[in-house]
Amino acid sequence: MGFDHAALGDFQRAIVGFQQVIEINPNHIAAYARRGAALASLGDLRGAIQKFDFTLQIDPNFVAAYYNQGITYYRLNQFQRSVEDFTQVRCT
Numbered sequence: 001m002g003f004d005h006a007a008l009g010d011f012q013r014a015i016v017g018f019q020q021v022i023e024i025n026p027n028h029i030a031a032y033a034r035r036g037a038a039l040a041s042l043g044d045l046r047g048a049i050q051k052f053d054f055t056l057q058i059d060p061n062f063v064a065a066y067y068n069q070g071i072t073y074y075r076l077n078q079f080q081r082s083v084e085d086f087t088q089v090r091c092t
Helices: 002-007 011-024 029-041 045-058 063-075 079-091
Strands: none
Touching: 002 011, 002 029, 011 029, 029 045, 029 063, 045 063, 063 079
16 A cells, blocks of 8 residues: 555655555554655655654664654754664664
8 A cells, every 4th residue: 555655656645555554454563654754755854753753652673763763853954863863773
């Protein structure tokens, strides 16, 4: 659903697809993280951070969420927060 749309660059439909995946399987951690990545791709960086934070509350060891959150913080010029997330990627 969302994964295919994201691969094609259709991030609006990807977000809808990821939400559908989450409704079917609330434990699908990758769908939560990818929803954040799709938001970031659309320029909604603060919304993306919220989704990454939520993903990490569910699974604090989900490295992709730290990585994508680090990139998003970098894009927001919040370099210290970016470094903190990238450090988690390295340590996890």
